[in-house]
Amino acid sequence: MADVAGAVGILAQIRLVAEVRWRILRNGLRRKTNRFDLLGMIVLGVFSGIFVLGLCFGFFAGAYEFLSHGRPGWIALLFWGIFVFWQLFPIFATGFGAGFEFRSMLRFPLNLTAFYIIGLAYGLADFSSLASVCWLTSMTLGAAVAKPSVLPAMLMVVGLFLLLNVTLERVIGSWLERLLSRRRTRELFVALILLSMVSLNLINPIVNRYGALLKPLALRVIPYFSWFPPSLAGRAIAGALQAHFAELVLGSAGLLFYAAVFSVFLWRRCSAQYRGEELSETAAPARVAARRVAKAEDVPDRLSALSPQVAAVVRKEFRYLMRNNFSFFTLIMPPMLVLIFSSMFTGKHPTSEHQISSEMFFPGMMAYLILILMGPAYNCFAFEGRGIQTYFMVPLRFREVFLGKNLMLLSVLAVEIGVSLVMLAWWLGLPSLPVFVATLAAMVFAVVGQLSLANWSSLTFPRKLEFGQMRGQRQSGMAVLTAFAAQIVFGGVSAVVLFSGRWTGNPWLPAEAFALLAAAAVGGYFASLDALSRMAEEKRETLIEALCR
């Protein structure tokens, strides 16, 4: 008869979860291709440390200042800052952070209470929680130094505030996990995050323009915020300092009430997970009408000018683009940003003081578009996944794959540039003819010139990316560096050539120079395709290994 493992304490299980997370992180860095990520993480760690420590001083000083200068109610602002960061940052981190499937713990012999407590402890190990705990500690210290008598109340309120926040964060996290378990929702969520990030750029112009109109509305809404947890925490501290114990009790009881409500919600989510909630989205197959077998004449080929293989790659790339919300929204962003920058820098907006000449602004905006849109080309196999093997199994040379992919990219660029061009012309007006022609030729030079490098980078530093996800999605460090270096070189050369017209007094000189450079870039591109095909054969194992992982 086999013996049975003994019970493991909750603390030991928490430690095991922490260990496994650490090992996942460490083992991920053991891959040779991830060494550059380690460098990135060190840099990120240093900056994060500076950010947290810097704000620790800020929260200490803020609490000290408010309490020592008779404005204890203002401490609510500090609680608001922490609350917003604590709850919002993990939502963005859901997109960008490294993944760990907490539900996978369910296969082990945990009871529901242990699962719930480990869930809370797991929530406390997030960056936002750790940073917030540091800031709350600094606030407590600042308050205690300013008014030592407030320390007991501060400890109680901060304790309740901490419990409330960590519970709420887990509630939001577990609901997000449920929502994001469906691919479509996940992709929409990513799109929503992207849109909100772009929308942040609009806040300043809107406030400048409509601030006066919004102010009375904001003043009417603000009192309702006094019943939110950060304001309650502020009221409790102010009550303790001013000996208004009713305020202290009301504020603390409010925090306790919120913590209890969130705990109930979290308990219900944990119970559902514990019972084995099914989040899979695979639907049962449904029989539908038999398909009509298409005849050859039914399908006129719009890409008949291309070879079958190149046309197939173009079609596949188009479908992938349409189905990848993340990529798709990166296409909407550039024209939007052109619009925003136009309104900010061209003097058309009432808040703008200086107008930049379209002679400068037009080439600058076009360079900006290329900068954004060429980025993905440096890892153009990112979304192939296991499908990369298809390219090596079928009878073609890799130049046809590159031609198809590059053709699709050029089409997208043409559309993006066309839309932006129309917007700029409508908003700002076009530059002089020599600058316009020079800019177009410069774009051909910069784009086609970069394509060869981008194709080389895609073969040399491949990195798999998942559709519709930002979670754990990082480009290869070397691909990013290559893109960065190439953009600097092409941008630098283009700037020098563009300014040569001014220096020499010949307005058509840049256009002529760029025409020559563009012709050389096109020639170089076609010359590179065969070499890249050979390279693809040599690098197939690296590619397959990196993308089929």
Place this chain on the structure above:
Amino acid sequence: MTETAIRTQKLSRRFGNLTAVDGIDLQVAAGQFFGFLGPNGAGKSTTIKMLTGLLAPTAGSMELLGLDFAAHPVEVKRQIGVVPEGMGLLERLTGSEYLQFVGRMYGLDRGTTQRRANELLDFMQLADRPKTLIADYSHGMQKKLALAAAVIHGPRILFLDEPFEGVDALAAGALKALLGRMTERGTTIFLTSHVLEIVERLCSHVAIIHKGRLVAQGSLEELRAGMSGEAGSKTTLEQVFLSIVGQDGTERPHLEELSWLM
């Protein structure tokens, strides 16, 4: 004289210090249903990857349908079909789109590709979810689609790496019938599987690879006859397999070491 579909000479592949495939000499006649067996980590998938151009050998040569693979990779690939390990599907296409993509990549015209894609989808019972992405297919459905993609151009050699894994009994029956018909028409099928019963039922010839080396090759009858002390024709492939790969004792489990479990 029978045409040779696959011939390798001293085919080897090393990964650093590890020799995954160690100088194997394979010979598969055209039209054979050939089973390639071996325990986990024996070198089966590495061999199939080399034979299909997904992996370069470190030594040795391969000839498929009389063509040197290294010298004529495109011509060889035109005549073979592959269901690789992991299936190699483009998961953000629908089944129909993927088949059309693959057909066009093999150079079929659009009409032929579409017609064949529809017929294959119907045959594989995948036609009822035309808008479903491959990413949302079950494992068995993905396997059937990978097989459909491997045969859309009518290959002369078909490489199948664990083709029946995750496929339900009904579909497996249909696939076996299809594969049987293909061999009757002269297609060579090179199959790896851990399910020895399937290999025994389908394959006429078998090779066994163990620790990177080819330890047995021949028809099932020849392998059975090679077993000493057994009753020839009554010997199952499993017994043959175990007697060959278990000869050095390393593959036999030492149950006494797990006494705590019993």
